Amino acid sequence: MLNILSGLIGLVTLILMIPAVIPLLGALNWLLVPIALFGAVIGMISSKNGGRNFCLIVAAFGALRLFIGGGLI
Template identity: 55%
Template sequence: MLNIVSILIGLVTLALGLVAFMPLLGWMNWLVIPIGIVGAAVGALSSSNGGRNLNIVLIIIFALRLMLGGGII
């Protein structure tokens, strides 16, 4: 059950993160990354790894986008 919740959080993170890829909306990554961290934490509590892995991949992608945009120096 927690894996399904983690996957749903990951899908919300993905939807918001795709909006954050638009020019001038990179600041949304500061909101998307903590949501992904919560999803990864919920996924870590489950017995399956799918939701946790999805959220970890999304965190890495959006953190890289934030670094390329100059949000993290």
């Protein structure tokens, strides 16, 4: 059950990251990366790894976007 919850958190975060790819909206990732990491923590409690791994990939994508944009753009 926690794996499904973690996957849903990751999916919602990924959907919310789509507008954050647009220039000048990249600062939205400062809110979304911690949410994805929270989903990964929930996935760590689960016995399966799928949700955790998905949330970590989403968080890495958001962190990469922040790195490329210099943290603001």
